[in-house]
Amino acid sequence: MTSSDAEFLEFAEAARLPLVRTARLLTGDWHLGQDLLQVTMMKVYLRWGRADRWDSPVTYARTVMVNTYCTWYRRRWRHEVPSERLPDNADAGDAAESVVTTDVLARALAGLPRRQRAAVVLRYYDDLPVEQVAAILGCPPGTVTSLTHRALIRLRRSPELLDDMAGER
Amino acid sequence: MKDRDERELRRGLRAMVTEPPPGPPMTGVIEAARARRRRDRAGLGVVAVLVAGSLVLPGMLTRDRGAQRPLTPPPVPSAVASVAPMPRGSGPVVVGQQYHFDLYVHCGIRYTTFGGRPWRAAPEDTERYASYDVGRVYTLRGTMTLVSTDEARFRSDTGDVTATFRPVGRIEPCD
Numbered sequence: 001m002t003s004s005d006a007e008f009l010e011f012a013e014a015a016r017l018p019l020v021r022t023a024r025l026l027t028g029d030w031h032l033g034q035d036l037l038q039v040t041m042m043k044v045y046l047r048w049g050r051a052d053r054w055d056s057p058v059t060y061a062r063t064v065m066v067n068t069y070c071t072w073y074r075r076r077w078r079h080e081v082p083s084e085r086l087p088d089n090a091d092a093g094d095a096a097e098s099v100v101t102t103d104v105l106a107r108a109l110a111g112l113p114r115r116q117r118a119a120v121v122l123r124y125y126d127d128l129p130v131e132q133v134a135a136i137l138g139c140p141p142g143t144v145t146s147l148t149h150r151a152l153i154r155l156r157r158s159p160e161l162l163d164d165m166a167g168e169r
Numbered sequence: 170m171k172d173r174d175e176r177e178l179r180r181g182l183r184a185m186v187t188e189p190p191p192g193p194p195m196t197g198v199i200e201a202a203r204a205r206r207r208r209d210r211a212g213l214g215v216v217a218v219l220v221a222g223s224l225v226l227p228g229m230l231t232r233d234r235g236a237q238r239p240l241t242p243p244p245v246p247s248a249v250a251s252v253a254p255m256p257r258g259s260g261p262v263v264v265g266q267q268y269h270f271d272l273y274v275h276c277g278i279r280y281t282t283f284g285g286r287p288w289r290a291a292p293e294d295t296e297r298y299a300s301y302d303v304g305r306v307y308t309l310r311g312t313m314t315l316v317s318t319d320e321a322r323f324r325s326d327t328g329d330v331t332a333t334f335r336p337v338g339r340i341e342p343c344d
Contacts, residue, residue, distance in 0.1 A: 009196065021186035021189060025186060030189065034193070042201050105181040
């Protein structure tokens with residue numbers, strides 16, 4: 001193993017946890033998220049020789065991940081549809097209430113178009129500023145604002161979330 | 170209200186990813202990437218060989234088998250109707266048909282390519298055009314007729330130059 005490989009492994013292990021969480025939110029599934037992370041890291045490794053030109057390897061990896069998700073997903077999983085029950089609920093925690101809330105939000109998220117979902121995850125989970133999300137998605141900042149705005153409207157109108165909110169009242 | 174929604178969304182998203190399951194080791198990524206690189210390079214190599222083969226092979230076949238290769242389509246003895254344009258590239262020529270033809274005569278009437286095959290003048294005429302300046306391209310405008318599968322005849326438009334050609338394996342460069 002070269003010193004470059006060792007540096008890559010150090011980066012990959014450090015970035016694994018935040019990136020796999022982003023991947024899980026994008027794909028809606030831990031296993032698909034792991035797949036997306038592996039493909040992303042492979043692409044990053046293949047360009048690791050140019051890492052000194054990147055502002056931040058994590059940002060670069062996140063960009064690769066989102067772009068892979070937006071295109072790769074379209075090619076391989078066109079059959080993806082929002083499901084009544086998500087395939088995994090291992091992340092729901094112990095509390096029954098938490099399970100319900102998480103499941104409802106996950107289903108609502110799964111109903112969003114890919115770019116809207118990516119914008120929501122990057123803005124509200126990764127807490128990235130609009131400009132950085134725009135750089136990752138390769139679009140103007142105004143488009144990010146529009147994507148998140150439309151996503152929020154859609155989430156608010158989502159029947160799952162409306163039912164859940166009505167139940168809280 | 171909007172801020173509250175966004176706070177709820179943030180909290181919900183974080184709740185979804187609290188306990189990630191253990192994933193495969195990252196060393197596997199390096200192995201997979203190397204395998205993919207090898208595969209890509211092998212694919213590029215195959216493409217390069219195929220491209221090179223498609224460029225070189227036709228020339229080799231022409232050179233090696235030019236004298237024996239039958240012309241297509243099969244000979245059709247017929248009276249000459251009119252002068253036809255030369256088929257593009259090495260397109261087939263028909264026996265008995267006259268074709269517009271520019272004969273290259275830079276170092277005399279020696280070799281030419283007609284119907285995708287190399288031909289040699291019989292006899293060669295190196296005297297008539299030997300005094301032409303090097304570097305200039307000289308061609309005689311006329312017609313070429315495939316008399317039979319192993320004979321082609323050139324006639325200049327002025328009518329004062331005729332030449333007979335026989336199939337040959339390869340074209341020799343000018344001296």
